Amino acid sequence: xxxxxxxxxxxxxxxxxxxxxxxxxxxxxxxxxxxxxxxxxxxxxxxxxxxxxxxxxxxxxxxxxxxxxxxxxxxxxxxxxxxxxxxxxxxxxxxxxxxxxxxxxxxxxxxxxxxxxxxxxxxxxxxxxxxxxxxxxxxxxxxxxxxxxxxxxxxxxxxxxxxxxxxxxxxxxxxxxxxxxxxxxxxxxx
Numbered sequence: 001x002x003x004x005x006x007x008x009x010x011x012x013x014x015x016x017x018x019x020x021x022x023x024x025x026x027x028x029x030x031x032x033x034x035x036x037x038x039x040x041x042x043x044x045x046x047x048x049x050x051x052x053x054x055x056x057x058x059x060x061x062x063x064x065x066x067x068x069x070x071x072x073x074x075x076x077x078x079x080x081x082x083x084x085x086x087x088x089x090x091x092x093x094x095x096x097x098x099x100x101x102x103x104x105x106x107x108x109x110x111x112x113x114x115x116x117x118x119x120x121x122x123x124x125x126x127x128x129x130x131x132x133x134x135x136x137x138x139x140x141x142x143x144x145x146x147x148x149x150x151x152x153x154x155x156x157x158x159x160x161x162x163x164x165x166x167x168x169x170x171x172x173x174x175x176x177x178x179x180x181x182x183x184x185x186x187x188x189x190x
Contacts, residue, residue, distance in 0.1 A: 011092040018096025026104035038117035039124040051131040054087050058138030081142040088135025094128035
């Protein structure tokens with residue numbers, strides 16, 4: 001399995017879409033009897049704890065990659081990578097979501113409800129921004145160094161500079177040099 005880094009524009013799109021959704025939520029409920037703006041205080045607490053958990057798990061994978069940690073399950077390393085990627089993109093979307101609500105609440109700060117909602121959204125947006133950064137850093141920490149096998153660019157370049165044929169081509173050349181009519185095991189006396 002080959003996992004690729006999450007492109008930067010995924011985060012930008014997530015922030016934009018989240019912001020649009022947050023603005024639309026406040027706009028739609030502005031003149032209604034139902035208000036869904038803000039975030040309960042448990043939301044930033046849980047998102048902060050999730051960010052700390054992903055940070056710790058990612059640091060353990062990073063220590064394993066550097067060789068400081070001797071044993072780590074590959075399943076755990078892959079799950080940590082998936083968590084870090086998910087936290088980064090979800091954090092970006094939630095930054096937009098709570099940031100959009102915060103922007104829409106700013107003109108109405110004289111009302112107590114909007115002042116409280118703006119404070120809740122501001123705290124939640126900061127925690128989600130931290131989660132997005134933790135997700136990006138965690139994804140970077142989970143990156144494995146490239147293997148130095150026959151397909152590695154440095155190995156290919158070294159073979160090219162030496163003028164040597166790759167191992168698979170060398171085996172084909174030996175087979176082609178055999179005399180016709182003689183197979184393996186018939187006493188090739190060379």
